[in-house]
Amino acid sequence: MNPVIDLPLERLTLDHPCVSDFLASLGFSEPDGRQSLRHWLDQLADEDILDAGMERHQILDHVQRLIREVQRMEQDRHARVDSLTLIGGRNKQGEPEPVEISVRAGQILCIVGPTGSGKSRLLADIECLAQGDTPTGRRILVNGQTPAGDFRHALDRKLVAQLSQNMNFVVDLSAREFIGMHAQCRMVNEPQAMVERVIACANDLTGEKFSPETSVTQLSGGQTRALMIADVALLSASPVVLIDEIENAGVDRQRALELLVTGEKIVFISTHDPLLALRGDRRIVIRNGGIVDVLTTSALERENLNRIEAVDATLMNIRDRLRRGLRIEEPVQWPQ
Amino acid sequence: MQLITVAGSPSVGKTSVILRVSEILGQQGLRVGVAKFDSLSTSDDSLYEQKGIPVAVGLAGSICPDHYFVSNVEDCLAWGQRQGLDILFSESAGLCNRCSPHIAGVMAVCVVDALAGVQTPKKIGPMLRLADLVVITKGDIVSQVEREVFAYKVRLANPGARACFCNGITGQGASDLANEIVQAAHTPSLEGQRLRFPMPAAVCPYCVGETAIGETHQRGNVKKMTFADQAEAV
Numbered sequence: 244m245n246p247v248i249d250l251p252l253e254r255l256t257l258d259h260p261c262v263s264d265f266l267a268s269l270g271f272s273e274p275d276g277r278q279s280l281r282h283w284l285d286q287l288a289d290e291d292i293l294d295a296g297m298e299r300h301q302i303l304d305h306v307q308r309l310i311r312e313v314q315r316m317e318q319d320r321h322a323r324v325d326s327l328t329l330i331g332g333r334n335k336q337g338e339p340e341p342v343e344i345s346v347r348a349g350q351i352l353c354i355v356g357p358t359g360s361g362k363s364r365l366l367a368d369i370e371c372l373a374q375g376d377t378p379t380g381r382r383i384l385v386n387g388q389t390p391a392g393d394f395r396h397a398l399d400r401k402l403v404a405q406l407s408q409n410m411n412f413v414v415d416l417s418a419r420e421f422i423g424m425h426a427q428c429r430m431v432n433e434p435q436a437m438v439e440r441v442i443a444c445a446n447d448l449t450g451e452k453f454s455p456e457t458s459v460t461q462l463s464g465g466q467t468r469a470l471m472i473a474d475v476a477l478l479s480a481s482p483v484v485l486i487d488e489i490e491n492a493g494v495d496r497q498r499a500l501e502l503l504v505t506g507e508k509i510v511f512i513s514t515h516d517p518l519l520a521l522r523g524d525r526r527i528v529i530r531n532g533g534i535v536d537v538l539t540t541s542a543l544e545r546e547n548l549n550r551i552e553a554v555d556a557t558l559m560n561i562r563d564r565l566r567r568g569l570r571i572e573e574p575v576q577w578p579q
Numbered sequence: 580m581q582l583i584t585v586a587g588s589p590s591v592g593k594t595s596v597i598l599r600v601s602e603i604l605g606q607q608g609l610r611v612g613v614a615k616f617d618s619l620s621t622s623d624d625s626l627y628e629q630k631g632i633p634v635a636v637g638l639a640g641s642i643c644p645d646h647y648f649v650s651n652v653e654d655c656l657a658w659g660q661r662q663g664l665d666i667l668f669s670e671s672a673g674l675c676n677r678c679s680p681h682i683a684g685v686m687a688v689c690v691v692d693a694l695a696g697v698q699t700p701k702k703i704g705p706m707l708r709l710a711d712l713v714v715i716t717k718g719d720i721v722s723q724v725e726r727e728v729f730a731y732k733v734r735l736a737n738p739g740a741r742a743c744f745c746n747g748i749t750g751q752g753a754s755d756l757a758n759e760i761v762q763a764a765h766t767p768s769l770e771g772q773r774l775r776f777p778m779p780a781a782v783c784p785y786c787v788g789e790t791a792i793g794e795t796h797q798r799g800n801v802k803k804m805t806f807a808d809q810a811e812a813v
C-alpha cells in the first residue's frame with residue numbers, strides 16, 4: 244500500500260498543494276476529498292481519463308514523482324557556490340591560453356576587449372560550465388572541483404543567471420505579479436514581503452521610479468534593467484550572474500553592483516564602461532578569442548575611479564535637469 | 580539504430596535543435612537521418628539536405644501528423660535502417676497539444692518554446708508529460724525571470740524528466756543534449772511496441788469531411804460544451 248496515493252485526497256492536497264494544481268490541470272470535476280486518489284481514479288469513467296491525456300497508472304506515477312520533485316527543489320534552494328575557477332583553453336589560432344582565474348562569491352570580474360574578440364564566447368563557456376567540450380577548450384571548476392554532471396544538465400541546478408540586453412517580457416503582468424510569480428517558484432517563505440523588497444530595490448537603482456502596479460511591458464529600458472538586477476540579486480536561484488553591459492540608461496551602476504555583491508553573487512560583466520570596469524576586483528582582457536591578460540584594479544585606478552565618478556555625477560545632474568525642463572546655460576564645472 | 584521521437588508545437592525550434600545536435604553527433608562519426616512529418620507542407624527537408632542529412636518527408640494532408648506518424652513509423656524505421664543510419668530522428672508537430680508520437684521504450688523528446696509563455700507547459704498534454712527529455716528553446720530572448728519560471732513549470736509538468744535549455748540558433752546547450760541522445764535505447768524493430776498514450780479519437784462526422792453545421796449532422800463521437808449564463812445580480 245502506498246501511503247500517498249491511498250491518503251484521503253483532502254489530506255493529500257493539503258500536504259502537497261502542487262498535487263491539487265496538477266489535478267486541476269487535468270480538467271476533472273471536483274473530487275470527493277474523503278476518497279483516496281487511487282479510488283477516485285478507479286471510479287472515473289475511462290472516457291474522462293482519456294480526455295485528461297494520461298492513463299490511471301501514469302497519473303498515480305506522476306503524482307508521486309511530483310511530490311519528490313517539489314521536495315528536491317526545496318532542498319536544493321540552499322545549494323551554495325563559493326568559487327568558480329576558469330582554466331584557459333586556446334584562442335582562435337589554436338594557441339594555448341595559459342590562465343587560471345578563481346572568483347569567489349561577492350567578487351566582480353569584468354571582461355574587456357574589442358567587439359568580436361570573444362567576450363560572448365567566454366560568457367557562453369561560463370554559462371554552460373564548459374569542460375573542454377566547447378571550441379575554446381576552456382574548463383570551469385565549481386568550488387575548486389569538476390562539477391558533477393547533474394550540475395551541468397539539471398535545470399534546477401542552473402548555476403548561472405544571464406542578464407542580456409536583447410530580452411523581452413512575454414507575459415503581460417504588473418511588476419508585483421511578475422516578481423510574485425518568481426517568488427512563488429522560488430518557494431520563499433514570505434513571497435509578498437520579498438516582492439516589496441525587490442521592487443523597492445529596483446526603484447533605488449533607477450532615477451525614474453515605478454509603481455508595483457506598472458505592467459512590466461510598460462517599463463522603460465532603465466526600469467526593466469533595474470528590476471532584473473534587483474530580482475537576480477535577491478530572488479534568483481543562481482549564484483553566478485553574467486551581465487552583458489549595464490547601459491547608462493537610468494540605472495545607478497554603482498548601487499547595482501553593490502546589491503549583487505551583498506547578495507554573495509559571483510558576477511561577470513562584459514563592459515567598457517569605466518565606472519563598471521574599474522569597480523570590479525579584476526578584469527580579463529580578451530583578444531583574438533583568447534584571454535591575454537588579467538589586470539587587478541590598482542590603487543591608482545581606484546583613485547581615478549573617484550574622479551570619473553565625479554565627472555559622471557556632473558553629467559547625470561545635467562541629464563536630470565534636462566529631464567525637468569531646465570536650461571543648461573551656466574558654464575559646466577568639471578570636478579578637479 | 581537509435582530512434583528518437585522529437586515532438587513540439589509548430590515553429591518551436593525542432594528542426595533547429597535537431598540540426599545543432601546532429602552537427603555534434605556527426606563530428607563523433609555517427610550517421611544521422613531525419614523523418615519529418617507535417618500536415619500540409621514543409622521546407623524542413625531542404626534545411627536538412629543543406630547539411631547533408633538524409634531526410635524523408637511525409638505530409639499527412641487531412642489527418643493529424645501524429646496519427647499519420649504512427650501508421651508509418653515501421654516503414655520509417657526500415658527506411659532509416661536501409662540508409663545505414665546510427666540515429667534516426669522523427670520530427671512531428673503536435674498540433675493539438677494532445678497528440679503525442681512517443682512510444683514506450685523509444686527515447687521521446689519534447690521541444691517547448693520559452694516565448695510561448697509560462698502557462699504553456701501545463702497546457703501541453705502527453706507530448707510533454709510523458710517525454711523523457713524536454714528541450715526548452717528561445718530562452719535567449721525572454722527575461723531571466725521567465726526563464727526560471729518556465730523551467731520550474733516544465734519540472735512540474737514532467738517531474739523528474741531530464742530537461743535543458745538549447746538555443747536553436749547558436750547551439751548553446753546542444754552538446755548536453757547530444758550526450759543524452761547517444762545513450763538512448765536501440766530500436767531494432769517496433770513490432771508489438773505501444774504508444775505511451777492513446778491518440779485522441781477522431782471519429783466525429785467533421786473528422787471525416789462533414790462541413791454542414793447543425794444538430795442533424797452530428798453523429799458519432801459528439802461532445803457538448805456547457806455555456807453557463809451569468810448569474811443574475813441580486
Ligand SMILES: Nc1nc2c(ncn2[C@@H]2O[C@H](COP(=O)(O)OP(=O)(O)OP(=O)(O)O)[C@@H](O)[C@H]2O)c(=O)[nH]1
Binds near residue numbers: 589592672
Ligand atoms: N531566438 C531564437 N530563435 C530560435 C531558437 N530556436 C529556433 N529559433 C527560430 O525559430 C524559428 C522556427 O524554428 P524551426 O527549427 O524551424 O522550428 P520547427 O519546430 O522545426 O518548426 P516546424 O517544423 O515548422 O513546426 C526559426 O526562425 C528559428 O531560427 C532559439 O533558441 N532562439
Ligand SMILES: [Mg+2]
Binds near residue numbers: 593670
Ligand atoms: Mg521543423
Ligand SMILES: [Zn+2]
Binds near residue numbers: 643646
Ligand atoms: Zn493530433
